[in-house]
Amino acid sequence: MSKASDYRVIVSIDFGTTYSGFAYTHIKNKEKEIFTHTDWQDYAGRFKTPTVLLYDDGLKSVQSWGFSALAKRPKRKKEKAIDKKPVELFKLHLGNMTNKPSLPKGLDYKRAITDYLHEFGKIVKIKINDCWKVDFFTQVLLIFTVPAEFDDKAISIMRECAYKAGLLKDQFARNLKFMTEPEAAAIHCMKSLKEHNLSVGANFMVVDCGGGTVDLTTRQLLKGETLSEITERSGDYCGGSYVDQEFLKFLESKVGANAISQVRENHYGQLQYMVQEFVRLVKMKFTGDPSEFEDTELELDDICPVIKQYCKGEYLDKMEEDEWTINLKFDDVKKMFDPIVKKIIRLTDSQLHLSNNNCSAILMVGGFSESKYLQSRIKQEFSSKVKLISIPPQPVIAIVKGAVEYGFREEVVSTRVLKWTYGTDVARKWREGDPVNRRLGDGRIIAFERLVKRGTQVNVNDKVYQSFISYDATQRRMGLDLYVTPQDDAEFCDDPDVKTLGNWSVELPDSTNDDDRSILFTMIFGNVEIDVTAYNSGTEAIFDTKFELDM
Structure with a gap:
């Protein structure tokens, strides 16, 4: 079995449902400094890039991907042209969920994953080559992180896609390893445990809140900075993107389900931009405290002008009366969050029950963990049972950094359930x-x-x-x-x-x-x-x- 010393460079890849990123280091880096890639196309300073593809009309080749495939601010003039619809959420096809997101006719999800990893892999190879002149296929250890609920079939497909994307010399190459996302996060969070003086023998839970999935694991801190898994890993599809879906349901109540469906089908860029504005102006600012909330107006004729073409009947009359302005109140936003937050609370409670409530800390990581409302609800529900509930610095990259740390020292994982x-x-x-x-x-x-x-x-x-x-x-x-x-x-x-x-x-x-x-x-x-x-x-x-x- 291959080990880190067989390679010169370690690269971890977090292929996410909504965003993806990678981290890297050199084996002989004495400080064991881990670098996270932040130079994504024209968007420098971002830890991750969107897991999105835009194909040409015949689905023959990828036209753009990542940030460049996302929508820009729409023009105010009335648009009749049909937008090209980007492909997203294709990672969800690897899981066992029902109602998987639709893909364009003729596009298989395996091809979408392969195409994305191919484009993503180009950036990885360029970055590693710029830093160190190494043979990517023989001197680089790749570590892919996967959700806790992925089964062997999903992992096998990931390996197949990575090979077809040009990341491996052969499909069964030993320089590719897999580990679960919460396991990677737990390894990274050991540093936070030291700061909070958790002693050897203490149990801690990692709640990884991503865009599509939420994964949980409960570990015990052992001697020699190693970890023992004490409960079964668990997870569900209740990440931050599901709040966005609740927002779109709210819009349906204002302009009609058919209008949203038509915009999604024919002008997806504008729908996407409208969601981005909701995330920027409302979602990430929502704390759950009414005293800190200000009603937010979204001017649909500005952020999604094409919607006027599809709004009919009583919905049209009401929107014209309101001058195409949607007013988001506190209760409206809370209702968007609550179904998702309640699922995460149930998952956390189940994990706590599996450990017989013997848990010294809950550490929240992942992009959605930055939600102030989610943080406050977790603390409200579990602070009486768990003495420490914490969000480590830069929780969005805890997984990708933890995977590199695992590459340095695989023995850090002592046991699994x-x-x-x-x-x-x-x-x-x-x-x-x-x-x-x-x-x-x-x-x-x-x-x-x-x-x-x-x-x-x-x-x-x-x-x-x-x-x-x-x-x-x-x-x-x-x-x-x-x-x-x-x-x-x-x-x-x-x-x-x-x-x-x-x-x-x-x-x-x-x-x-x-x-x-x-x-x-x-x-x-x-x-x-x-x-x-x-x-x-x-x-x-x-x-x-x-x-x-x-x-």
Whole structure:
């Protein structure tokens, strides 16, 4: 397994739902100084760039991306031309959410991810080459951060897209590693824990509030500045962009759902600019304190003039009466925040419950964590249970910096809590109560055999053993496919909640000796992969393979 010392440069990439960024350092940097890229096209000083693409008319090539694909201030004159609609939120297609955002007809989400990483990767390569003359494919360790709820399929697709985007020499290159976003944030937050005098043995929770997802993890601070995971990671789709969606629902009540739909479809740039104005003038300033709030007027004929073309009936009459001005009051804005904030509070409460309320600190990171209202609600709900609730400096880059720190010292992650039950398929004797239709001609049945249970805390490089023996002397291969399920156990490998992590089989010798047909199966839980070994005690043959660790 590759390690940091095999490389000269570490680069971490935070491919986000709404914004993306990267950080980097040189292995021999004595101060271990981590640099965050801030020179995005014409927008210097920004830690991240939008995860947005703009294609040409035939979707043949990327016309622009990032900031340059975003809308500029619209012209006041009446517009009839149809805007090109940028592609965004395509990362959400990697998750298991329902109602995934639509993409242009003919555009696959994998291609969108690949195209974005290709453009993004150009900037990464140029920056690293400007700093140090290194071979990007052999001397640079890449660390991608992913949401806590991503499964092995999503991670596998990310690897495939990174390869097709030109970031890897081959699809299974060892210089690409994955880690969860809250795990990266927890590593970075260890510095904050020192400042607050949290001692070894203290538990702390990291709540990573991004644009699309919110991810949580609870860790314990161990000796030697290492971390132990003590609960299952959790997360949901309730990031800051969902407040923007609530704002658009509010607008629908003023101008009609059809008007917003038509603007979204035909003049997306103006819709986007209108949302940006809401974020700038209202969202980031909202504290939840009525005494600090001033009603905000949004002049739709200025920030979205094209909307007049689509507003009809009673909505048109009312808007003309109000001179196309929307007045946002305190209760209006609070209603936009509350459904999202309540979800985050529920997630935090569930994490706290999993740790038996034994938590010394809650650290909030990610772009949405800068919301004063979200901060105040978290403190209001949990300050009586948790003595420290803090937002570290520059929370928006906690993840990308923590991932680089992990690259320096992977042993910082001491243990993980398994999110899945792992098992394989075995042939056993049919028993009373087993489904009759599953009984094979030889009186056996293929069933799920649990190897390790969900919720088990495993040390990095812990081993799990299981012995198997072929009951049929004529059998020449033994299947050792690996399956995962969110349940504590399963009966069969084709149960609805069981999925295949990987297929594998090993050779058996032409022998009737039981020892020759016996296999010792070993799983080793590494940082990002599961090493699997099968040892035949009779022939002393050793077989091995790897599976992506379903984080």
